[in-house]
Amino acid sequence: MRSVTAALLLGIVAPVPAVAGCLVAIDIGHTRTQPGATSARGAAEWGFNAALAQRVQAALQATGVAQVVINGAGDPIGLKDRPAAAERGGASLLVSLHHDSAQPQYLTPWTWEGKPRLFSERFSGFGLFVSGKNAEPEESTRVAIAVGDKLLAEGLRPSLHHAELIPGEGRPVLDAERGIYQYDDLVVLKYASMPAVLVEAGVIINRQDETVIATDAYRDRIAHAIAAAAAEHCRRVEMGLSIR
Ligand SMILES: [Zn+2]
Numbered sequence: 001m002r003s004v005t006a007a008l009l010l011g012i013v014a015p016v017p018a019v020a021g022c023l024v025a026i027d028i029g030h031t032r033t034q035p036g037a038t039s040a041r042g043a044a045e046w047g048f049n050a051a052l053a054q055r056v057q058a059a060l061q062a063t064g065v066a067q068v069v070i071n072g073a074g075d076p077i078g079l080k081d082r083p084a085a086a087e088r089g090g091a092s093l094l095v096s097l098h099h100d101s102a103q104p105q106y107l108t109p110w111t112w113e114g115k116p117r118l119f120s121e122r123f124s125g126f127g128l129f130v131s132g133k134n135a136e137p138e139e140s141t142r143v144a145i146a147v148g149d150k151l152l153a154e155g156l157r158p159s160l161h162h163a164e165l166i167p168g169e170g171r172p173v174l175d176a177e178r179g180i181y182q183y184d185d186l187v188v189l190k191y192a193s194m195p196a197v198l199v200e201a202g203v204i205i206n207r208q209d210e211t212v213i214a215t216d217a218y219r220d221r222i223a224h225a226i227a228a229a230a231a232e233h234c235r236r237v238e239m240g241l242s243i244r
């Protein structure tokens with residue numbers, strides 16, 4: 001067993017005990033075989049989501065927030081099975097991790113490493129989604145507000161391109177400053193029996209942004225924001241405040 005002194009010398013900070021009843025389910029968006037969006041350089045969104053999930057898990061651990069990863073292997077899974085898995089795992093909060101693209105009319109062909117690819121430099125930034133049909137819409141929104149505040153404090157900025165009144169978009173904006181959209185029928189949020197937020201961590205169809213988004217430094221900024229917001233959620237759970 002490592003002594004306290006040795007632990008201090010090694011720079012190990014004792015974790016804060018997990019709050020009873022507070023557990024964050026980290027949902028890795030999409031699967032290996034249906035991997036979501038494609039980046040400007042041809043990389044699949046699932047890989048970005050999975051890499052971010054690792055950093056979010058580490059940040060939650062460092063913050064003393066218990067967590068569980070949904071479908072870490074990226075196996076085929078139904079959309080409703082994701083919130084169901086969160087419920088089975090006893091989650092008090094579901095955070096679904098994604099990376100963003102843009103509508104086809106905004107994409108421009110280019111060549112990367114000899115292969116034809118598509119990009120758009122038109123949009124940049126994060127987006128947060130909540131569902132009004134979720135079982136806990138108020139706490140979902142509180143968490144989204146906290147994530148947005150912390151992402152802004154990390155120096156990041158939201159993209160509001162999902163609000164544009166064109167086919168495939170037109171999402172109502174709940175909070176423009178923090179990049180929070182309302183998307184009532186987003187399945188992973190709608191069918192969650194606990195508060196739930198979907199995070200679009202960045203726009204990977206943007207060539208410049210993609211190279212930044214693919215770094216651990218960027219992932220940690222997102223992860224720290226989620227962990228700090230989750231810790232506040234845990235405090236509300238701990239205080240026994242109604243989260244409905
Ligand atoms: Zn996605």
